[in-house]
Amino acid sequence: MHDFFLRISKHLLKPAFDRFNYALHQPEVEQERLKTKIIQRLIYTSYGQSLRIKKDSPWFAIPIVNYEDFYPWLKQQQASPTQSIITNEKIRSWQQTSGSSGASKQIPYTHGLLTAFTFMFAVWAYDLLHHGPSFCTGKTYACISPTLGDRPGGIDDTDYLTGPLRWLSGHFLVRVGNHFPDGDTFRWALALALLQNPDLEIISLWSPTFLTVQLMFIAQHRHALITTLGDRLDAARRKALETEPINWLKIWPQLKLISCWDQLFARNQAGVLQAYFPGIFIQGKGLLATEAPITIPLIKAGGFVPLVNQIVLEFMAADGTIVDLANVQTGQIYQLIISTPGELYRYRLGDRLQVSHWYLKTPCLALVGRGDRVSDLVGEKLTEEFVAETLNNLGLVNNTDLCCLVPVSEPQPHYALYLSHGAMMAIAGEEQTLAQRLDHSLQRSFHYRRARQLAQLAPVQVRTDGYPHGLTQGRWGDEKGYYLRIPPSNHV
Numbered sequence: 001m002h003d004f005f006l007r008i009s010k011h012l013l014k015p016a017f018d019r020f021n022y023a024l025h026q027p028e029v030e031q032e033r034l035k036t037k038i039i040q041r042l043i044y045t046s047y048g049q050s051l052r053i054k055k056d057s058p059w060f061a062i063p064i065v066n067y068e069d070f071y072p073w074l075k076q077q078q079a080s081p082t083q084s085i086i087t088n089e090k091i092r093s094w095q096q097t098s099g100s101s102g103a104s105k106q107i108p109y110t111h112g113l114l115t116a117f118t119f120m121f122a123v124w125a126y127d128l129l130h131h132g133p134s135f136c137t138g139k140t141y142a143c144i145s146p147t148l149g150d151r152p153g154g155i156d157d158t159d160y161l162t163g164p165l166r167w168l169s170g171h172f173l174v175r176v177g178n179h180f181p182d183g184d185t186f187r188w189a190l191a192l193a194l195l196q197n198p199d200l201e202i203i204s205l206w207s208p209t210f211l212t213v214q215l216m217f218i219a220q221h222r223h224a225l226i227t228t229l230g231d232r233l234d235a236a237r238r239k240a241l242e243t244e245p246i247n248w249l250k251i252w253p254q255l256k257l258i259s260c261w262d263q264l265f266a267r268n269q270a271g272v273l274q275a276y277f278p279g280i281f282i283q284g285k286g287l288l289a290t291e292a293p294i295t296i297p298l299i300k301a302g303g304f305v306p307l308v309n310q311i312v313l314e315f316m317a318a319d320g321t322i323v324d325l326a327n328v329q330t331g332q333i334y335q336l337i338i339s340t341p342g343e344l345y346r347y348r349l350g351d352r353l354q355v356s357h358w359y360l361k362t363p364c365l366a367l368v369g370r371g372d373r374v375s376d377l378v379g380e381k382l383t384e385e386f387v388a389e390t391l392n393n394l395g396l397v398n399n400t401d402l403c404c405l406v407p408v409s410e411p412q413p414h415y416a417l418y419l420s421h422g423a424m425m426a427i428a429g430e431e432q433t434l435a436q437r438l439d440h441s442l443q444r445s446f447h448y449r450r451a452r453q454l455a456q457l458a459p460v461q462v463r464t465d466g467y468p469h470g471l472t473q474g475r476w477g478d479e480k481g482y483y484l485r486i487p488p489s490n491h492v
Contacts, residue, residue: 013126023309024360030309097290112341116310120293131299133256141174143205207378208269209456303364312339377413378456380448384484414458431462
């Protein structure tokens with residue numbers, strides 16, 4: 001039965017892959033087609049009319065904006081959902097991402113944007129079925145961000161899908177509930193669900209730490225899990241679960257693919273997963289922002305290819321000049337500007353991408369930085385503005401004492417607060433209390449709070465044993481005002 005559904009899936013997915021492969025041969029044509037389509041739609045919106053956009057308006061008549069610039073228009077659209085303020089498409093939902101001061105950004109989702117996400121998934125899935133490991137069952141666990149307590153949760157991979165693919169995915173997915181009182185209750189339910197599926201072939205998640213934390217939970221509670229599962233756990237897998245250390249390949253003997261972040265701070269944690277699952281194909285995820293799908297991994301490309309027929313991509317060079325997709329230079333780093341089908345126009349996403357190489361006639365793009373002063377170990381997306389506000393509220397920012405928050409990726413991801421000598425003297429003996437207060441305050445950020453609830457981040461530490469990696473005491477003063485220190489390497 002699974003083989004039947006896999007063959008149906010491949011048949012349904014192939015047209016999208018073929019269209020995308022064709023687009024990679026002519027990215028300039030595809031980008032111009034999208035620009036024309038966006039201009040034509042803007043004409044019928046209040047935003048477009050405010051810019052005096054006409055059918056023959058040049059692309060640069062649309063200004064480059066950040067979220068704060070565009071927020072008044074988004075607010076109007078939320079207040080008048082049936083009006084064509086920023087789009088003439090019906091808005092299906094609003095999704096939240098992190099904001100510069102801890103408040104959430106609200107991003108509109110229309111049918112056009114959801115179609116782009118579905119297209120991305122279709123291309124990725126077909127590429128795996130055609131060029132990847134030989135799948136037999138297709139059984140998949142797609143990471144869910146659960147609702148914990150009375151807090152709002154995120155969305156899982158399948159919420160991006162529309163049409164037949166959403167229905168078809170249900171035949172392959174390992175399902176877990178989406179509302180739990182706390183993180184441990186969720187991890188228990190997930191452990192039971194995963195252990196009951198010996199034919200699991202694919203694990204799709206975001207941060208690698210989501211899975212490493214789950215594996216540690218299973219190891220710590222193995223005896224209770226064995227008792228609860230009873231005869232639902234066969235003898236061979238029960239023995240493997242009782243053995244120290246656990247051989248995870250014997251727990252899921254058919255596992256063939258783990259899809260997760262493997263760039264920036266996630267690189268080391270992806271390496272940890274590879275050690276848990278030697279020989280398993282660990283494929284890095286492309287850049288998938290709340291605002292839009294940006295890049296996708298293709299096996300033959302050997303890198304991350306932009307979705308040239310779904311999203312308009314522009315690139316800001318170091319000198320501020322704007323470069324289109326066809327004119328980027330190999331090895332150069334650019335800030336990303338995107339335009340989506342009907343929601344965001346020349347929107348400065350801020351993520352920094354490097355042109356790694358070219359595939360067919362399209363540049364492959366590697367993520368090298370999360371926007372302006374954003375730290376993102378496991379998906380928490382802490383911005384410097386939010387960190388500065390938090391430290392100021394705790395009385396840690398003044399004209400004489402300096403402090404900064406530093407991401408630490410090993411052994412378990414967490415943040416460390418470094419203080420100047422004078423500040424350290426002032427809080428002597430109160431380091432633990434300060435760490436708890438700071439951790440609690442940082443949890444005003446939705447994404448940081450969720451990472452802590454899921455144990456992907458350990459609590460904040462206050463460090464009194466010197467200065468952050470890459471900073472000397474002499475340079476500390478030069479860094480004044482940089483309350484979030486993002487080291488150039490993955491180690492602190």
